Each structure stands twice: as structure tokens, then as C-alpha cells.
Amino acid sequence: MTEAHLTAKTGLATAIQAWELYLNDQGRSPNTIKAFLSDLGLMASFFPPDQTIGAITTADLNHFLHWLEHERGVPCSPKSLSRRITTIKSFFRWLQRGGALVLDPAEKIVQRSVLSPLPQVLTDTEIEAVLLAADRYRRRPKPDARPYTLLALLLATGIKKSECLGIHLNHIELDAPDGPYLFVRYASPTNRYKERKLSLPEDWVPAYQEYLSQYNPTDRLFPWSPRRLEYLLEDIGRDAGLEKHLSFDMCRWTSALQDYLNNVEPEKIRQKMGVSKIQWREISMKLRQLASEQ
Secondary structure, X not given: OOHHHOOOOOEHHHHHHHHHHHHHHXXXXXXXXXXXXXXXXXXHHHOOOXXXXXXXXXXHHHHHHHHHHHHOOOOOOHHHHHHHHHHHHHHHHHHHXXXXXXXXXXXXXXXXXXXXXXXXXXXXXXXXXXXXXXXXXXXXXXXXXXXXXXXXXXXXXXOOHHHHHOOEHHHEEOOOOOOXXXXXXXXOHHHHHHOEEEEOOHHHHHHHHHHHHXXXXXXXOOOOOHHHHHXXXXXHHHHOOOOOOOOHHHHXXXXXXXXXXXXXXXXXXXXXXXXXXXXXXXXXXXXXXXXXXX
């Protein structure tokens, strides 16, 4: 069943089943689908069993949200409420865009955004310290360019851990006319909008070439488990005397903040991070706060 078979007289439960099929077709993760269906299951339990989608109003949805917060008898944290509002908005937007509804009753529902805590970032002094610590591995009796190759790549590109683990050797181009770059790619078509080309520093290339000659990777750039690479970053941080916990996320936010402090255009930072305009709203707010604390 697709949205093409739905009308305003379709039952709410049937519409939810159709949305589940749509989400699966779109390649959404099982955990995401499970969370969406749990949220909509709560909503369905609030309405009569024979509730049709066309009869649901904005007032009905606000009553449901009030019930969630104050009358259900089960705690509903601000974060859970925010996610449930997002689910409801996504569901009814899909119904309206698919032609099942003329008007979207969730459009005027007020989203209650919940800002997560500010991330930890590295100061300029700490950036220099961790890069020096990583570089020292290259000067040991048994040279190891892997720590520096990983760390300098993360600080230069701001890529996520999953993106780093997904890098294949053919995603790196050293001889491009405009300089070396990394092509961040995704296997799933639903994530194609996140794909992007990111410039690589010229001074990263020698370490990268040393790393290739030392480890001889054949396909993936870093053919280790996520935990192994996390340990590697922790080792660098400890060797640098860092009191903070050096991580993929810290490197990502540090990279974005450095761009922000260097007056890189916000849209370019957003594109570099590979985030949507909606995600960028919260990220840009946090970057402003982080910059004010520098």
C-alpha cells in the first residue's frame, strides 16, 4: 500500500501501516522506524479505534500532546515530547503531500526544540598539542603514521565517525587540479544529499603516504573497528597531556568551530558538515555559543 491509496476517510491505523511501508521503502533504519511507530501508536491509542485521518484537527493533536505531558500518568521528558512532535509532523506532512489530505493539521503544531549540552572542543593550544603528540609517532624507532593520518584528517574535514569508517582508498584524490580532496560517499540513496567533496591539507599528504606504505590497506582507509580507532584517539590525547577525552565528536566540533572563527560562510560550514538546514539551526546556535567562550 502506498500513499496513493489513502484518502481522508482512511482509518488512522491503516494510514500508519502505509507509512511504515513507505519508511521501509525509503531505507530508513529499523530503529528510526521503530521509534516513529511507537510514537504514532501512542497517538492512535488516544483516538477512537475508527478514527479517520481526515477528521483529525490541529486542536485534536494539541489535546493529544497535552494528554502526553499532563494526563497520561507516564513521565514524558522534553526530549521525548520534541521527538513525538517531529514524528507527528512528518506523518501528516507525508499524508498531505501524497494527496490523502488537503490540509496538514500538524503544520501549526509548535515544535518544542530541546538543545543538547554544548559539545567539548579543543582550544588552539590543545589542537597544537594533540597534533604534535600524533606526529611524534611518526618519529619513533618504528615509525607509525596512523595516529597523525587519522587525527589530522578529522580536524581538517570534520567528518563523523561513521563517515571516517566508510572511507575507501578511491575516495581520496591527491592529484586534483584544485588540490587533494576527500569524497565522502554513502551507500544508501537516502543519504546522497550528505555526499560531498572536502579539501585536504597539502601537509597531510606526506603522512598519508607514509601510512599507506606502512599498513598497505587494500580497500577501506582504516580497516579497524570503531572502538580500535577510538582507543587510538584516546592514546593521542593522553600522550598530549589532554584532560579532555579526545574523540571523533570533539574533532568534528573543533573543525567546525575553527571554520566559524575563521569567518567561513555559514552555508559552507553546513555543507562541509553534511547536515540539513534544520539540523544546522541548532548547530549554528552552538557554534555561536562556543565562539563566544573562546
